[in-house]
Amino acid sequence: MAQEAIRRALQAVLAEMGAPVENIVLERPRDPTHGDLATNVAMTQARTLGRAPRAIAEEIARRLDLQAAGVTGVEVAGPGFLNFRLSHGSVASALPGILEADPSYGRSGTGAGESVIVEWVSANPTGPLHPGHGRQAALGDAISTLLEWTGWKVHREYYYNDSGKQMENLAWSVWARYQQELGEAAEIPEGGYQGEYVREIARAYRDEAGDAFRADDSPAALDRMRAFAVRLLRAEQDRDLGDFRVRFDHYFLESSLYETGAVERTVERLRETGLVYEQDGATWLKTTEFGDDKDRVMLRSDGTATYFLPDVAYHMDKWDRGFHHAINVQGSDHHGTVARVRAGVQSLGVPAGYPEYVLHQMVRVEREGRELKFSKRAGSYLTLRELFEEVGVDVTRYFFLMRKPEGHLVFDLDVALDHSEKNPVYKIQYAHARMHAIFRKAGVEPLAIRPQDAPLARLSHELERDLVQRLADFPQLVEKSAELRAPHLVCDYLEQLAGAVNSWYHAGNPSRNPEMAVLVDDPGLRQARLVLSRSIQIVLRNGLNLLGITAPERMERDPDLEDEPSDAGS
RNA sequence: GCGCCUGUAGCUCAGCUGGAUAGAGCAACGGACUUCUAAUCCGUAGGUCGGUGGUUCGAGUCCACCCAGGCGCGCCA
Numbered sequence: 112m113a114q115e116a117i118r119r120a121l122q123a124v125l126a127e128m129g130a131p132v133e134n135i136v137l138e139r140p141r142d143p144t145h146g147d148l149a150t151n152v153a154m155t156q157a158r159t160l161g162r163a164p165r166a167i168a169e170e171i172a173r174r175l176d177l178q179a180a181g182v183t184g185v186e187v188a189g190p191g192f193l194n195f196r197l198s199h200g201s202v203a204s205a206l207p208g209i210l211e212a213d214p215s216y217g218r219s220g221t222g223a224g225e226s227v228i229v230e231w232v233s234a235n236p237t238g239p240l241h242p243g244h245g246r247q248a249a250l251g252d253a254i255s256t257l258l259e260w261t262g263w264k265v266h267r268e269y270y271y272n273d274s275g276k277q278m279e280n281l282a283w284s285v286w287a288r289y290q291q292e293l294g295e296a297a298e299i300p301e302g303g304y305q306g307e308y309v310r311e312i313a314r315a316y317r318d319e320a321g322d323a324f325r326a327d328d329s330p331a332a333l334d335r336m337r338a339f340a341v342r343l344l345r346a347e348q349d350r351d352l353g354d355f356r357v358r359f360d361h362y363f364l365e366s367s368l369y370e371t372g373a374v375e376r377t378v379e380r381l382r383e384t385g386l387v388y389e390q391d392g393a394t395w396l397k398t399t400e401f402g403d404d405k406d407r408v409m410l411r412s413d414g415t416a417t418y419f420l421p422d423v424a425y426h427m428d429k430w431d432r433g434f435h436h437a438i439n440v441q442g443s444d445h446h447g448t449v450a451r452v453r454a455g456v457q458s459l460g461v462p463a464g465y466p467e468y469v470l471h472q473m474v475r476v477e478r479e480g481r482e483l484k485f486s487k488r489a490g491s492y493l494t495l496r497e498l499f500e501e502v503g504v505d506v507t508r509y510f511f512l513m514r515k516p517e518g519h520l521v522f523d524l525d526v527a528l529d530h531s532e533k534n535p536v537y538k539i540q541y542a543h544a545r546m547h548a549i550f551r552k553a554g555v556e557p558l559a560i561r562p563q564d565a566p567l568a569r570l571s572h573e574l575e576r577d578l579v580q581r582l583a584d585f586p587q588l589v590e591k592s593a594e595l596r597a598p599h600l601v602c603d604y605l606e607q608l609a610g611a612v613n614s615w616y617h618a619g620n621p622s623r624n625p626e627m628a629v630l631v632d633d634p635g636l637r638q639a640r641l642v643l644s645r646s647i648q649i650v651l652r653n654g655l656n657l658l659g660i661t662a663p664e665r666m667e668r669d670p671d672l673e674d675e676p677s678d679a680g681s
Numbered sequence: 682g683c684g685c686c687u688g689u690a691g692c693u694c695a696g697c698u699g700g701a702u703a704g705a706g707c708a709a710c711g712g713a714c715u716u717c718u719a720a721u722c723c724g725u726a727g728g729u730c731g732g733u734g735g736u737u738c739g740a741g742u743c744c745a746c747c748c749a750g751g752c753g754c755g756c757c758a
Contacts, residue, residue, distance in 0.1 A: 138697075141704075151700060157738070164738075189701040190739075235758070276757055302757090393756050404684070404754080411756040418758050446685055447753045472686070472751075514694070517686055519751070521693065526707080531720055533707065544719075552717055584697095591697065603695055607705070617722055623714080630717055644717095666719060 113201045114148065116180035121152060124174045128167075130156040139580055143573070146186065146194035147202065147580065153191040164191025200568035202576050203639075205583035207562040209646040217589045217653050222263030228429050229255045230466075231440035232352070233270040236344040237281045238306055238489055240351050242474040242511075243442055245495040246520060248357045249511035250471060250598065251440040253658050257593035257601075260657060266434065269359045270425065273341055274366045275418055280304065281344075282337035286328065288313030289336065293322050306490040308347075312340050351496050355504055356659050368421045368428070377424040377459075378416075381409065384458050398454035401463070407451050422448065423455035430461050437466035438596065443517070446470050469596050471516035478524040502527040505660045509536040512658055513602040532613070535606045539651060540663055542609040545616050546648035547664040549629050553641065560645040565638040572627070574615045575643060581608050582650050589657070598658060605654045612647050 118135050125132050132152055140149045153168035160167055168187040175185060181201025186194045209216050231251025234244055255265045284304040290297035292313050299305060316339050324332045352358075368374050378394075381387050386397040392412035396419075399406050409420045429437050441448075449468050457463055476483045476493055486493045499507040506527050513535065514520045532538040550557050570579060585604070592600040619627035629640040652662035 136700095140701080142701075145701070149701085154700075154738075192701065272758060391756080395756095408756045413756080415756090417756065422758095442752090443686065444752055445758080448758085449685090470686080470752095518694080519687070523693075526693085529720095535706075537720090538706090541719075545717080548719080549717055588697085595698090599695080600697085603705080607695095610705080614722085616717075620714085620716055620722080622716060623722095628717060 113180045113182070113197055113204070117148060117150075117177060117182065117195060120175055120177055120180065121150065121171070124171055125152060125156065127174070128160065128170065130159050132156065139584070140192075140194070143577070145188060145192070146184070147197040147576075148195040150193050150195075151191070153187075153193060157191070167191065168193050198568070199571040199576065202579050203567035203570045205579055206567055206642050206646050209582060209649055210560065210562050210642065213649055214653065216649055217585050217657070218260045218262075219586055219590055220262035221590060221593075222258060222261050224262060224264055225436060226264045226266065226434055227258055227436035227438060228266045228268055228432075228434035229258070229438045229440065230268045230270055230429075232348075232357075233272065233441070234348065235272045235277045236341045236348060237277050238304055238344065239308060240348055240495040241489070241492045242476055242495055242498055242522065245355065245498065245507065246471055246474050246511040247440055247442065248352055248355055248495075249508045249659065250469065250516055252357045253512055253598035253601075254438065254440065254469065254593075254596050256657050256659070257589065257596075257598065260589050261593040263436075263593075266361070267359045269362045271345065271362060271364045271366075272418075273345075273364050274369065274421070278337055278341070279333075281309075281340055282333045284309045285312050285316065285336045285340045286333055289316055289324065290326065292317045293325050295326060306486075307488050308344075309340075312343050315339075315343065351494075355495065355499055355507070363425065365421050365425070368424045373424045373428060374416055374421055377420060377427060378409070380427075380459055381423075381455075386458050396455065396458065398451050398458070401454035401457045403450045403454040407455075419448075419451055419455065422452050423459075426452060426456045426466060427459060427461070430456065430465070435465075438469060439466050440469045440471070440516075443470040443472050469516055472519045474511070474520045474522055476522045476524060483524065498522075505540070506534065506536045508659050509602060512598045515597060515599050535602070535609075536660065537666075538613070539605050539609040539655065540661075541666060542612040542616070543648060543651040543655070543662045544664060544666045545612070546644045546651070549641070549644050550648075553630055553637075555641065557645055557648065560641050562642045565642045566635045567639050567642060569636050569639050570643055574611070574618060575640075578608075578611055578615060578643065578647065581611060582646050585650050585654070601654055601658060605651065608647075608651065608654075612651070 114137055118137055121135050121137075122132065132155070135150060135152055137148055137150045140146060153171060154164040156167060157164045165187060168191045171193060172185045172187055177185065177195070181198045181204070182195050183198050184196040188194050212218075229251055231247050232240075232244055234240060240248075251267070255267050258265050280300070280302050281304060283300045287297040287299045287303070288310050299309075316336060319339075324336075381396055386400055387409070388395050388397065393408045394410035395406045396409050397406050407419050408417050410416055426437070446468075453463065453465065456465060476498065483493055484491070486497060488494055488497070502524065510522050510527055511520070526534055530537055532541060547557070570576065588600060588604050592598060618624060619629060621628045625631065629637065629644055631637050631640070655662040
């Protein structure tokens with residue numbers, strides 16, 4: 112491609128001038144008057160060459176011979192930029208590769224087939240999932256897919272915190288509601304769960320067990336209720352995530368770490384390091400040795416493990432399973448665990464910085480500018496299901512992904528429910544559906560569109576050149592988003608692309624501007640524009656699918672809105 | 682008090698690891714328009730990038746200190 116040819120030519124010239132550069136930055140300037148590609152090498156090499164940037168740039172421009180790369184002009188501009196202008200044909204030469212790669216356009220092999228385990232959601236099975244979990248679900252899934260697209264072998268894992276004190280609270284909450292169902296006086300204890308769903312579980316339990324456990328608060332009775340509640344809640348969480356189109360390769364139960372003896376083994380291994388000591392009746396690990404700000408209790412004075420211990424055991428298990436790259440997606444309210452988990456595994460010989468964390472901030476759902484936090488089922492919070500059933504899975508996923516993880520997320524229900532192009536999801540999906548509308552109108556199957564005999568150099572309009580270059584940027588964008596674990600960059604890219612697509616599409620409104628329409632009479636131009644349309648459709652689809660969002664071939668019109676031109680309310 | 686994150690247009694946010702005149706989308710204002718079926722399009726305006734100082738050819742981006750907000754600092758998870 113032109114870009115590579117220019118880069119090689121620049122490298123050759125710079126080497127001759129005595130300033131060999133390995134990584135030449137060659138990018139598309141924001142301002143189209145600055146050409147199609149620009150480089151700042153003259154400025155970065157000013158110091159080593161001991162000359163003024165502009166003088167260096169002038170010399171490079173004189174020495175370069177770029178006819179072969181389809182460069183029609185080189186200019187020196189600003190403080191010492193070199194701006195390149197490409198021929199129409201050179202720009203458009205990116206298109207055939209897009210059609211050829213089709214579903215895999217945007218994939219690359221930088222991960223080199225290495226394994227990585229991505230862990231996310233990892234909720235307590237103590238209630239329905241809330242929007243914060245949803246953000247995490249969408250993020251973990253999108254990051255996993257991005258890694259797959261860049262050549263990683265990804266293992267998706269969900270860690271159920273199904274032991275510990277929260278489970279006790281759950282058991283007592285169900286117990287209390289069960290007693291109430293039987294007409295007994297009982298109250299949910301301090302720290303217990305008040306949501307309506309606890310009553311549902313209690314009722315289901317009564318239906319199954321009858322009144323066999325009336326007034327029975329024996330450990331055995333509570334144990335049965337806990338197990339029953341966890342089974343129902345896990346099933347519900349799995350169903351919610353499944354309907355949210357998030358799947359895992361493996362569900363890892365915290366309780367299994369006790370059953371298999373992994374926790375005990377971890378205690379032994381930690382003791383062997385000599386970093387374990389007793390104090391105040393508890394057993395501590397000297398995590399400060401590895402950068403934690405205080406040492407941590409691993410065994411309480413009653414001999415039971417704190418949550419820290421299974422966390423270490425779990426991450427050692429990941430490492431021992433051969434996952435030497437691990438990414439944990441968690442809410443930023445858990446960032447306090449980062450240093451201690453790393454210190455724990457590091458004390459057992461795992462390299463520093465394992466695992467990697469993507470921490471995200473909370474979600475605030477708003478309607479008409481006010482926070483929405485009431486839920487019938489969960490009581491104190493809105494559930495994820497309530498959210499995606501109201502606005503749809505596509506919109507919900509996109510909204511969760513469109514902000515960088517470490518920033519706060521305001522989920523604006525008014526925008527989410529808007530079906531016009533004000534809603535970025537619909538804007539992108541419309542653009543995609545429009546390309547299909549063109550194919551239908553033209554009577555061609557998308558797969559039958561071939562670039563070979565199309566005169567692509569005729570895609571000479573500014574809007575078309577811009578579109579092609581955006582499409583050509585897609586693989587690099589995917590790579591960058593994967594490296595930075597930043598799906599929001601894909602959202603941003605798609606929205607910008609959709610905007611450019613829609614401008615181009617509307618510019619070709621046959622009633623106004625028939626010569627700009629895709630389906631012009633001129634068969635060559637028509638063929639070239641169909642190739643462009645097909646390329647657009649591929650990139651939009653691949654980008655949406657990457658985020659777990661559908662790319663419809665036609666948009667369904669909501670019958671309720673048919674006769675309501677402005678605001679149908681709800 | 683200490684640690685992490687955030688602060689960019691009226692609002693919600695991007696900003697390609699230091700580059701050219703800081704960008705989108707809503708909202709506002711001014712014009713067009715009903716299609717290549719599909720809930721519009723084009724244009725305009727809008728900024729001391731939280732503040733101060735520093736690093737250098739060049740800082741929204743890097744460093745230091747301050748201000749504001751969020752989260753965390755348990756023998757809770």
